[in-house]
Amino acid sequence: MGMQMAQVKPEPPAPRSGAVVRVSGVSKSFGPVEALRGVDLEVVPGQVYGVLGPNGAGKSTLLRILLGLVRPDAGEVRVLDARPGSPEALRRTGALIETPAFVPHLSGRTNLEVLARAAGLPRAEVDRVLDVVGLRDRGGDRFAGYSLGMGQRLGVAAALLGSPPLLILDEPTNGLDPEGVAGMRTLIRDLGAAGSTVLLSSHLLGEVQQICDRVVVIDRGLVIADDTVTAIRNRPGGGALELWAAPSAQARSVLAQYAGTEPVEVGEPDERHWRVAPAPDDIPGLVRALVTAGVDIHELRREKQSLEGVFFALTEHDDTNDGTGGLGVTA
């Protein structure tokens, strides 16, 4: 009986039972443009990945390669232990790439039924995915009458047909209003919580911070960061310091000497509470100077950086990638 009870509530995704996607040494050029320059990536199951990067960094090219839509010039790619684009890989991958193409004069539901039939899936599966994306009530309307957000949700519904273990979503929030973005956030979070592996590209860094377990940052065709969101936000080099130090007169005079930052006395109730933003290289000297001045440090912590802050620090360089002016951050 205990066993049966255990089956009711799904277990959390098994850790690292083999990679869902393996990419090694992948390069791709379009004429003179080197879109990807030796990309390595391993996607572990049950995680939601955010693929980030400035305009023209190579995100879409990478996602297209995983779907077999673009063939790499060099390197190895395996998707669900199969060749990308092969029937075995595609059968188990749901994808939303750019604006989804549906037949305009058919209803959303009929569009999905056509896809479900082609994939040998029962009709009930269409109801299920319409429910998941919150389109059940509007499923009977002609696709031509759908708003952008509804069209996008229908695209996700199509990707969910057959519950594929891998979802690849290229800018799923593209063109959505804030309400649509919030809906998509909930949807993707739920998919992640249910154990799906999701790879999504996005320019909405605030969203990625909330939705994703891991991020892969691509810049000028190279993976420049691949880590958990938490680890990326905890990277050294950013984020202010918060400290509790006394006596406050001595603390003030030492803190005032550092990095031109005015120490902010945070604590009304606690005058030992300070917030400073020294250059990372100045931190050891600052701590030493406080101690030398007879200041007791009761607590010292670094504030977590926003994903957006780390992203800009990582991708900051003089040239823009393709003249489109970099990242249109709306988060």
Ligand SMILES: Nc1ncnc2c1ncn2[C@@H]1O[C@H](COP(=O)(O)OP(=O)(O)OP(=O)(O)O)[C@@H](O)[C@H]1O
């Ligand atoms: N089919 C193609 N033909 C020619 N050039 C291409 C093609 N696809 C992509 N590129 C170029 O390759 C580079 C990478 O493009 P890609 O679309 O992968 O970037 P991205 O990171 O998805 O950018 P964005 O954030 O703007 O969508 C760009 O310079 C782009 O112009």
